[in-house]
Amino acid sequence: MELKEVVQILEQLAPLSLAESWDNVGLLVEPSTPRPINTILLTNDLTDTVMEEAETLCCDLIISYHPPLFRPIKRLVQRDWKQRLAIRAVEARMAIFSPHTSWDSMRGGVNDWLIGGLGSGHVTVLSQALCGGPPTQRLEFTVKSDEELNTVMEELKACYSAAALQSENSGIHVSFTCSDLALPHFVQTLLGHTVLSQSLTITKLEKHPLPGHGQGRMSILDQPVTVATAVEKMKTHLSLNHLRLALGVGQTLDSLVYTVAVCAGSGASVLNVLQKMTTLDLGEMSHHEVLDAVAKGTTVILSDHSNSERGFLSVFRERLALRLPEAVSVLVSQADRDPLQVV
Structure with missing residues (x-):
């Protein structure tokens, strides 16, 4: 099974759009040469002992709940333990995927x-x-004739979406949505039409709850x-x-x-x-x-941090295994554990 197919299934089970904005989720390490995914290892944290386990098992993909690469990095060196793990994964041609807060939220x-x-x-x-997706705005205005409408729409044709037209006694009411990034272009174009600009209203649309x-x-x-x-x-x-x-x-x-x-x-x-x-x-x-x-x-x-999360790995293993061919082994790490112990 190809890596992109497994990643697609992972994102279907837990859409990455559910993750917090500060998080770093998804495919974090991708081998340059495609390889079939035969063995997947689930872990709460990717540590040196878990990486040794993955190497022994000849894993093709590590799903690490906590992202081993979180903050931006400027170099890949051996003295940083997380960077060292990323290097080992690349050298072993292992992919690394992290779901983190998308699993919390789903x-x-x-x-x-x-x-x-x-x-x-x-x-x-x-x-x-x-719901996911970029912030959107709804723009509404009224034009006096079909000819004026066609002129305006021709100017906006390159970027407008979901236009809805409704005839009124005083003219034609136009309503459409656009992203925050496209808003300045829309407004600049519409304000070029003096009569039209007098009826222009802009409403910020709130995202729907899931x-x-x-x-x-x-x-x-x-x-x-x-x-x-x-x-x-x-x-x-x-x-x-x-x-x-x-x-x-x-x-x-x-x-x-x-x-x-x-x-x-x-x-x-x-x-x-x-x-x-x-x-x-x-x-x-x-x-x-x-x-x-x-x-x-x-x-x-x-319970201490990762102890409140680790047990879910076995639950997710069952869900993932049902979506994959029988030839793909999905394993839960035996080396993964919370760093704190009661002694």
């Missing part, structure tokens, strides 16, 4: 998987994702559980022996959890919009963020 993605660990409930998105997609999740549980039970449920869900717990003011291990909010990884900024919550469940928070939550009476459960 319906049925990392955050839906994470909140499912506490049981069923009414789940809503905390930070709503919007139901079920976005960052963070909140759930009103169908069956409330105690804090102690919530902790045990999340240990099982995340396959961890230990979690960090900060009881909210007035809360005990026997307090009931009715409403829970989650955000995989470092998601405190997403959860800041919330008022009173029973429990927050996420990878990591700063010391002062935990203090703020606890003071509001909110109990905080922390």
Whole structure:
């Protein structure tokens, strides 16, 4: 199977347009010589030990949830560990793809998987994702005759789109959309027609929300559980022996959890919009963020950053394998683990 075919399937499962604007997602390393994709390795982080595993398995594609190349680079040298990994991938003719926040945002993605660990409930998105594409503007104006309309449209023909015409008693009403980049050209052209420019209006169009997609999740549980039970449920869900717990003011291990909010990884900024919550469940928070939550009476459960994400790899492996030929092996890294351990 060709790399471009696999990438197309990956982007169908989780459109890159769902990723945050600051993120670096998609195909990050592409071999110069095309090679068939026979073995794919899924990992949360691409580290030296994971790269050694990929080389041993003769992988053709590494899907690294966190992008190993994030900030702009000016050179490829051995002293930087991330650049060193990119060089090894190029030399081994391995491709690297990173989905990161597109997996967080998508319906049925990392955050839906994470909140499912506490049981069923009414789940809503905390930070709503919007449809992709560049910002657009709607321009409307009125012309007096078909002849004037034809003249204007001929001038705009090279760049106008989705023009809609509607006849009125006073003339012909014209409405069409354009991108922000094309707007200056449109306006300059239209203002060249004195009569037309008097009726010109410009409206900035908002992007439509994508139901079920976005960052963070909140759930009103169908069956409330105690804090102690919530902790045990999340240990099982995340396959961890230990979690960090900060009881909210007035809360005990026997307090009931009715409403829970989650955000995989470092998601405190997403959860800041919330008022009173029973429990927050996420990878990591700063010391002062935990203090703020606890003071509001909110109990905080922390698993450390990548532990809140890694379990989704097995879920995604099943989804991806169903879309690929049986000859393509999709593996989850056995060397990948959170760098922090309880000792």
